[in-house]
Amino acid sequence: MNTSNLARLASIVGLSVDWTDAHGHLQTVSDQALRKLLAALGYPAESETDINASLERATEERDQALTGPLIITVAGDPCPLGDRFHRFSRCQITTEQGECIDTKLDYRACLVEPLPIGYHQLQIADHHLTLAVTPPHCQSVDSLAGEPHSRLWGLSAQLYSLRRENDGGVGDTLALQHLASRAAVYGADALAISPVHAMFTGLAEQYSPYSPSNRSLFNALHSAPEQVLGRAAVEQATRDCNLEEQMALLESRPLVDWAGVSEARLRLLRRLYDNLVAEQSELLVNFHSFCAEGGSALHQHACFEALHAHLHDEQGTQDWRQWPAAYRDPASETVRRFAREHEDEIGFHLFCQWLMARCLEQTQNASRAAGMRIGLITDLAVGADPRGSMAWSRQGELLRSVTVGAPPDILNTQGQNWGVAAFSPQGLQRHGYTAFIEMLQANLAHAGGVRIDHVMGLQRLWVIPEGASPAEGAYLNYPFADLMRLLALESWRNQALIIGEDLGTVSGGLREALAKNNLLGMRVLLFEQTEGGDFILPNQWPTNALATTTTHDLPTINGWFQGNDISWRHRLGQRSDSEARTDMQHRNCERNALSKALKIAGHCTADITSPENQLEACIGFIGCSPAPLVMLPLEDAMGIGEQPNLPGPPGGHPNWRRRWSESAEHMLDIPTVQRRLRRLALSRQASRTKASAGVDLRPAPAAQE
Incomplete structure (x- = not known):
């Protein structure tokens, strides 16, 4: 077989045959893996005849994609x-x-x-x-703040974890509004939240916010209907559905009971929808206007939801790819007939989207009115479930038979398969980037910014054939320049900040390209170490990335010092006894290195072994960095030891379920929390003062000995 033709086919399709791993070693995708991946992408390559035919078709499709219906140019x-x-x-x-x-x-x-x-x-x-x-680049923090060297700070929160009275067992937009209003009082300018993407209605076991059904629509379980419909209407509907006791029980639990919450919330929302339709109020006019303006993405999602429930009940399938052929095509006459015959059910799902959109809008308006200069920062997951609404409705723009993950690296020696579908590079171009633009506009419609999970996916993604191991994948390249320009356009149109999660294996030049486009990267305290194991002092952190103590996938500061993540992995069997001991020995070295850095930077003059001193010192440490924006996770603001999510095999750890015992309205007023927020606000003020004065207070080299 002519291997040069195989490599040529891979190149035309957009696959990289050669790549550099996390150790800096050059790797080459095997011919066998390449043929398997090309077949999954729709280009058979088992024989020379296959390759030649695929080459001809791939070349034609590439040329067609390059002359798609959208032309992108810089003003x-x-x-x-x-x-x-x-x-x-x-x-x-x-x-x-x-x-x-x-x-x-x-x-x-x-x-x-x-x-x-x-x-x-x-x-x-x-x-x-x-x-x-x-525009030539995205909006910067300073342009949105209206001043140079603004040095803003904010909090990041898992939306589902927030608590308020009568919330029915899961965090919602009213609890979020309470938290935003209180955070603004302490000087916060932003509140980043976990993804609010649409999930699978009625499938409570699918609740990871990073495996959504659709990234362009919303999860209505997080709506607070009283924000739009009024408290009296919600209380009456709750009584009519006999939900008082059930919702009180759900509310009392320390973990989110997703099955119970879903069942109760959907019953309540259905009654509220029926009441809205019956009342013929001005709100109904607003709802109809929303539906008329929603476009195909909205209506196809509502149709998918109704179809998914109907075919799940009738045939037991949860995957649209296994539906009868006529239902797999959103434009088929069979689907149109189903929509006409189930107009009320589709109307209910449209109502759920309207309600959540209006709730987010009110929450963002309230955060800005309270004094936040950015307000909500939404989270954009790296992909969507291939069984879901986005994959069904945007088949020409998503890859169907591959999933996204990561190659083997230092932390994950077997690689990772996240089980989500990604955009097709050529599909995006052929369709004028419609799905990508819709997704950006939806996530920025009621927010002051968006965090893009695994921002490296704008340049390339590690794609894996279905059923294969992550090691059998390869990097698929994307039209990076076009995607960056569209990000800049939507940033300008929405006056919003764009943040890219650039943690992990980052290709050379990517961070420089992000910075040139005013797209903020991320720097995490626990990762900011030199090759020798020393922690990088805050004044040496970059000015083009936000700073944070930790993320939802990492231990909290208290949990890190205590080794809670190591204990969890050992308890769940992810690490053996000897591996756990080695992990703890390494953590002890890291603890000593961080304690040393905290002292050198002048953030811990008291007992460094005190958990509270350690936590406050870490907060002051990142606050004094030159980062234009510092985000403090709510878990560290509250000083807890457990993290929201422990990546790895499912089971054992309560991922995406932990709830706060304190109400969102009052949790920041706890004296220890107030003290931590004041520490952050003062350190941000000190950083701003130094930047404005042009003062360089780097320690002398001898101070680091």
Whole structure:
């Protein structure tokens, strides 16, 4: 077999045959793994005949993708169109603002007409295209704050964990509003939250927020109906459904009972929907307007939800890929007939989306009114469940037979398979990036920023054939420049901050590219170590990344010092006795190194062995960094030892279920919590003062001995 043709096919499809692992060693994807992956992507490569046929088709599809219906250009730059049209061709442009412009291409076949930032309609002869005119980069923290060296800070919270009176057993947008209002009092400018993506309605066992059904719609279980419909309406509906005792029981539990919450919430929401339709109020007019403006993504999601429930009850299947063929196509007459026959059920799912959108809108407005300069920061998961609504409704833009993960690395020697589907690079281009834009707009519609999980996926993703091990995957490359420009456009349109989670294996030059585009990276205290094991002092942290103590997948500061994560992994059988002892010995070395750094930086002059002193010192440590934004996880603000999620095989650890015993309205007013927030606010003020004065207070080299 001609292996050069195999490599050529891989290159045209976008696969990298060679890659550098976490140890810095060059690796090559085997021919066998490459053939398996190419077949999963739809390009058979078992024989020379297969490869030649796939080469011809892949080349044709690549060329078609490069001339998709969306043209992306930076404002002020000439827009070359010579690959599509002749020079001096006449053009008609209708701007997003409604202005009509008649012009023509110049002698280079470039469009040079100055256009405002936005999405505009371009017509040349009988060709209709969309022209995205983007700013050169995303909004920065300083531009959003309205001052240089702003040095903002905020909190990050797991939405499901928040508690308020009569919440029915899970955190919701009203509890979030309470927390945001109190955080603003202490000087917080942002509140980052766990993903609020749409899950599978009625499938309570699927509750990880990072394995959603659809990243462009919302999880209505987190809505607080009283924010929109009023408390009296919700209390009456609760009584009508006889839910008082059940919801009180769910509320009393220390962990989220997702099955119980889902069943009770859906009954309540259904009654509220029926009441809204019956009352014919102004809210119903608002609901209908929302539905009319929602576009195909909204209506297809509602149809999927109704279909999923119907076919699950009828056939027991949870995967749309196993539905009867006529139901697998969202545009089929069978699906349209189902929608007509189940109009009320689809209306209910539209209502759930309307309610959650309005709740998020009110919460963001309240956070800004309380004084936050950014407000909510949403979380965008790296992919969606291949069985879900997004994969069904956007089949041309998502990869169907591969999942996303990570190659073997230092921490995960077998690699990782996250079990989620990703966008198809060429599919995005062929469809004008519709699904990507919809996703960004949905997640920024009611927020001041978005955190992109595994931001490296804008450049490349490790894709794995279904049923294969992570080691049999390869990197698939994405149209990075286009995606970055669209991020900048949506950042500008929404006046929002874009944050990229760039932890793990990062290819060379990516962080520089993110910084150039004003896209904030992330630096985590527990990871900021030199190769020799010393912790990097705060004044040496970068100015183009937010700073935080930990993340939802890592131990809290108290938990890290105590080795709780090591104990959990040993208890669950993920680590043997000898491995756990080695892990704890390594942690002891890390503890000593961090304690040394805290002392050198002047953040712990008292007893360094005191858990409270250690925690406060760590908070002051990141606060004094030059990071434009510092985010303190609520778990560290509260000083607890347990983390929200322990990555690894499922079972044993209560991932995505822990709830706070304190109410969101009052938890920040606990004296120890107040003291930690004051420590952070003062350290941020000190960092801002130093930056404004241009003072360099780096310790002398001898101080680090």
